[in-house]
Amino acid sequence: MxxxxxxxxxxxxxxxxxxxxxxxxxxxxxxxxxxxxxxxxxxxxxxxxxxxxxxxxxxxxMRPQLRQLYNLPTVHDTWSGRVLGLLVGDARLVKGEVRDELLDHNYDGIHEFDNDLPPWWKYGFYLTIVFAIGYVGYYHVLKTGQLQGAEYAAEMQQAALLVASTPDDPNQLTTYTVLTAPADLSTGKSLFATNCAPCHGANAEGKVGPNLTDEYWLHGGEVNHVYKTVKYGVNGKGMVAWKGKLSGKQILQVTSYVLSLQGSKPANAKPPQGEKEAPAVAKR
Missing domain, CATH: 1.10.287 (Helix Hairpins)
Known part of the structure; x- marks a missing residue:
């Protein structure tokens, strides 16, 4: 079997x-x-x-034979005897020795009974004391283990190592400055009209996408924040990622052209969205 x-x-x-x-x-x-x-x-x-x-x-x-074995003085009060008692109907191991023992005093006619705490509860309580002593010694006295703050810092550091520190890392902000050369702005305008105008309007006044000519930004109005938004897009918001479709310079040219439209106040402009922010110019 x-x-x-x-x-x-x-x-x-x-x-x-x-x-x-x-x-x-x-x-x-x-x-x-x-x-x-x-x-x-x-x-x-x-x-x-x-x-x-x-x-x-x-x-x-086998209960009669087990009962005879359990009643032997050398077995009855041992730990194995208490386990054997569970098989023959004696629950001392679970309920304790003393049950409803009448004490020799009363208050206003109310008698007090004494009962053992369940052994499993007492042993569990003793175990928590041992665990607490070990915990304090390990973490606070010997300082061998890491506390929650240190564990969090270590996990964040490890997670940061898993993110490649490359130009394609979306968590690494660039340090570009706005392009001001007429040729760059002209190229940016042409790229905007081809790729961005269907959602943001011919004059960036906003259609499906937000108005790009006011001081309100959903994802940051500084040149490097706008560059990041254009390059990587915004998941779930309809803003597609132009990485792989436009080169890095072309993305910067579009970004610079968009920022050059600040305050142009086109007709039929979409109401502001996001937080008010004055675009800052980053230094290399």
Whole structure:
């Protein structure tokens, strides 16, 4: 019976571990495999229930012999004897020794009874004391472990290492300055008319996208913030990323042209959106 149970457990574990691997490779589990898995699991549960019933029947059959063994003075008060007592109906291990013992004093006719705390509760309480001493010693006395603040700082530092510090890192702000050469602004205007005007309007007055000529910005109005918005877009807001479609210089030319429109007050301008901000000029 035990060999059969181990064989079923091994087969079930094999199928359970094979499931995630198949999912990672994109393979779907077929209906026959799923049916076999449920059959094996059901059989395993049935075998465990049979073992449990056999164990209960064996304890019931051997209870007189267990009771005699439990009543032996050398066994009754030992820890193993208390465990044995659970099998013969003595719950001292769970409920304690003293139950409803009448004390020798009363108050206004009210009698007081004494009861042991459940042993499992007392041992659990002692365990919390040991844990507290170990915790204070490990973290605060020896200072071997990291407290929450130090753990947070270490995790943030590790996360920062996972972000590549490259020009394509969206978390690394550039240090560009606004282009003012007529040729750059002319190119920026042409690129804006081709790529940006459908959403922001021919004069950047705003259509689907926001008005770009006022002092209000949703994602920052400084040249490097606008550059970042144009390059990487804004997920979920309709602003597409122009990285890979425009070169870095072209993005800077569009950015510079947009900032040159500040205060132009075009007709039919869209109401302000975002926070009021005066665009700052970054130094190289």
């Amino acid at each position: 035990s060999r059969h149970c181990l064989a079923l457990s091994g087969a079930a574990a094999l199928l359970l571990t094979a499931g995630p691997a198949a999912a990672q490779t994109g393979a779907a589990v077929s209906d026959p495999q799923r049916a076999m898995l449920w059959f094996l699991l059901s059989t395993l549960v049935l075998v465990l229930l049979v073992f449990l019933l056999l164990f209960v029947a064996l304890i019931s059959w």
